[in-house]
Structure formats: structure tokens, C-alpha cells
Amino acid sequence: MKYWLVKTEPDECSIDTIAARGDAGMVWDGVRNYQARNFLREMQQGDQVLIYHSSCSKVGIVGLAEVTETAFVDPLQFDPDSPYFDAKSKPERPRWDAIRLQYRQTFARLLPLAELKKSPALAANPLVQKGSRLSVVPFTADEFQAVLALLN
DNA sequence: GCCAACGTTGGC
DNA sequence: GCCAACGTTGGC
Numbered sequence: 001m002k003y004w005l006v007k008t009e010p011d012e013c014s015i016d017t018i019a020a021r022g023d024a025g026m027v028w029d030g031v032r033n034y035q036a037r038n039f040l041r042e043m044q045q046g047d048q049v050l051i052y053h054s055s056c057s058k059v060g061i062v063g064l065a066e067v068t069e070t071a072f073v074d075p076l077q078f079d080p081d082s083p084y085f086d087a088k089s090k091p092e093r094p095r096w097d098a099i100r101l102q103y104r105q106t107f108a109r110l111l112p113l114a115e116l117k118k119s120p121a122l123a124a125n126p127l128v129q130k131g132s133r134l135s136v137v138p139f140t141a142d143e144f145q146a147v148l149a150l151l152n
Numbered sequence: 153g154c155c156a157a158c159g160t161t162g163g164c
Numbered sequence: 165g166c167c168a169a170c171g172t173t174g175g176c
Contacts, residue, residue, distance in 0.1 A: 007173095034159090054173090054175085055174055059174085113175080130157080131156070132157090132158090132174095133158060133159080133173050133174070135173090
């Protein structure tokens with residue numbers, strides 16, 4: 001089992017939005033960065049995914065989800081009306097993938113980015129590195145445990 | 153709203 | 165293949 005973190009803008013899709021989906025889960029689409037897409041493709045069923053709120057007043061880790069469906073073709077890339085439309089992507093050779101996540105829990109508190117940056121155990125993680133814009137971030141088992149420890 | 157950092161595009 | 169210009173991300 002692997003560990004990940006995904007960024008989401010709470011105005012668009014918050015941890016509550018994911019929770020409201022229940023067993024149906026949430027299709028995680030709209031990723032339009034090759035490095036992030038490659039990480040999506042590495043995800044396996046049952047992988048644990050930290051949910052991170054970005055581009056808002058309180059940025060940080062808010063909860064946990066689980067991968068319930070591995071990478072499939074993101075249909076939005078072929079939808080001209082979608083903001084995620086990609087004119088250069090062809091059905092016979094799709095560029096972008098999506099996955100499905102299911103809600104697991106909301107943490108007792110939001111773990112702010114500032115606190116993550118102070119943790120020596122997380123210093124090597126891309127999330128806390130200056131200028132990092134990766135929206136799908138791999139976590140080692142140790143880094144994942146460090147996050148849980150900070151929450152206690 | 154500002155701006156640093158980054159990825160992508162496209163001319164050459 | 166280089167690299168300048170541009171658009172986007174995302175914290176603050």
C-alpha cells in the first residue's frame with residue numbers, strides 16, 4: 001500500500017464534498033500536469049490519500065480518503081464545454097487520467113502548512129519545498145506516520 | 153492582489 | 165534543441 005496527498009480548492013471540492021459522496025466516492029479528474037498524472041497512474045486500490053485544502057485562507061491537511069478505482073481515461077479532456085478540455089488530446093490516444101476516491105475521515109483539526117514545514121520528518125517531501133506546484137504528491141510510509149503523529 | 157516559481161509553447 | 169515569452173499555481 002502506498003500513500004499520497006492531493007490538493008483541492010475547498011471552494012470547488014472540500015473534504016465535506018468528498019464525505020457527502022459516501023460509498024459512491026468521488027471521481028478525481030481535471031489533473032493537467034504530467035508529473036501529477038504519472039502519480040495518479042501509480043495509485044493502487046486501497047492506497048491512502050491525504051486531502052489538502054489549497055488556495056484558501058486556511059491551507060493544510062484536513063482528512064483522509066482511499067483509492068477505490070485506479071486510473072481510467074478522464075472524460076473531461078474531450079468535453080469542449082469543460083474547463084479541463086484539451087484540444088490536443090485524442091480519444092485514440094488520451095493524455096489524461098482520473099481516479100476514484102472514497103472518504104475515510106475528517107481529522108480532528110486542520111494541520112496547517114506552516115506546521116508541516118516545521119517537521120523534520122517531512123523536510124524531503126515535495127509539498128513543503130519552495131515553489132512546488134505538484135497537485136498529487138507521494139508520501140512515504142514514514143512521512144504519512146509523521147502527519148498522523150502531528151495530529152495527536 | 154502580489155509575485156515567485158514553475159511548466160508549456162512556439163519561433164528559430 | 166534552445167530559450168524567451170507567456171500562462172498558471174499557490175502561499176502570503
